[in-house]
Amino acid sequence: MNITREVLISAIILSILLIVSGAEQCPQGGSFGGLGGGGTSAAGSGVDFALQSGIDKLTSGKEITLGDSFFVDVLIENYDPEPRAGQICIRDDIDDAYGGISDFCKQFSIEGATYVGDAFQSSATKRIAFPENGYYKYENLPAELNAKAYTSMSYTQHSVISGAVKAPLPEQETISLLEKASPLGLSVEKTITSREESVKANLKITFTKKGNYNITSTDFKKEAIQFSSQLGTYNLDCPEVKQGFVDFKNTKFISCSALLPREQITHPLIISLDYGVKLSKETDFKIKKAL
Numbered sequence: 001m002n003i004t005r006e007v008l009i010s011a012i013i014l015s016i017l018l019i020v021s022g023a024e025q026c027p028q029g030g031s032f033g034g035l036g037g038g039g040t041s042a043a044g045s046g047v048d049f050a051l052q053s054g055i056d057k058l059t060s061g062k063e064i065t066l067g068d069s070f071f072v073d074v075l076i077e078n079y080d081p082e083p084r085a086g087q088i089c090i091r092d093d094i095d096d097a098y099g100g101i102s103d104f105c106k107q108f109s110i111e112g113a114t115y116v117g118d119a120f121q122s123s124a125t126k127r128i129a130f131p132e133n134g135y136y137k138y139e140n141l142p143a144e145l146n147a148k149a150y151t152s153m154s155y156t157q158h159s160v161i162s163g164a165v166k167a168p169l170p171e172q173e174t175i176s177l178l179e180k181a182s183p184l185g186l187s188v189e190k191t192i193t194s195r196e197e198s199v200k201a202n203l204k205i206t207f208t209k210k211g212n213y214n215i216t217s218t219d220f221k222k223e224a225i226q227f228s229s230q231l232g233t234y235n236l237d238c239p240e241v242k243q244g245f246v247d248f249k250n251t252k253f254i255s256c257s258a259l260l261p262r263e264q265i266t267h268p269l270i271i272s273l274d275y276g277v278k279l280s281k282e283t284d285f286k287i288k289k290a291l
Helices: 005-025 033-035
Strands: 047-049 064-065 072-078 082-090 104-110 112-117 119-123 123-132 145-167 172-175 184-195 198-209 213-218 224-233 245-247 253-260 265-288
Touching: 005 082, 047 112, 047 145, 047 265, 064 253, 072 082, 072 145, 104 123, 145 172, 145 184, 145 198, 224 253
Parallel strands: 064 265
Antiparallel strands: 047 072, 072 123, 082 104, 082 145, 112 119, 145 265, 172 184, 184 198, 198 253, 213 265, 224 245, 224 265
């Protein structure tokens, strides 16, 4: 039987529609979406966490009856290809005399995400339960209460961002950067000005904090990030960088420059960042009396 041209075209169109429809229905993001943990996707920011739901697990909106046992199940997810190690802490806002979640921290380590070349394949996950043994419970509260649990994650981040700076042309350009998922992103804009025997490359480096991450020094003591840079064999002059640190409390961008030869050359740009990361989340729940 011969297939007419019209039937063949219709079949091709139908196949394309089926492929597009299937692609739209494929889940995107990481395990948080699939497990229903209520966390935001960490695909762009590296590491995130969420409280997992379940019969005996504390989650947002949960009603816990006095005397009932429960625990906290934290899922950590890493989209960064580098392994991470840090600390997860948890507490509630109820006096410890009534039981519940006492202030407690656990160390964690998590493998890096799986990449093939620069293409993301799958995130790494780690589950941590609080308390280490047994369960929490509230007892002898005089009245029903609306309560909060506070969960925080902290770790240190090392990022290396690379790009290519062409000089003297083009005179203005946004540099394409190669960087992995992290809580702090960069963009670099270049302008070239002429000198008698050289050209000056002026770089505006903009820092963009992602999500609700708090960025600090690696010791978590000051609002600053450790910054170093190199433009090929030439040193970059960055006046806002003081003793290797950028004050991140108010600074959104810094300016750097280098004198380069007049020949058309592509110079590799390497920027290294070291900083501390902290992410905190609140969980609202209710403590009620038994009927």
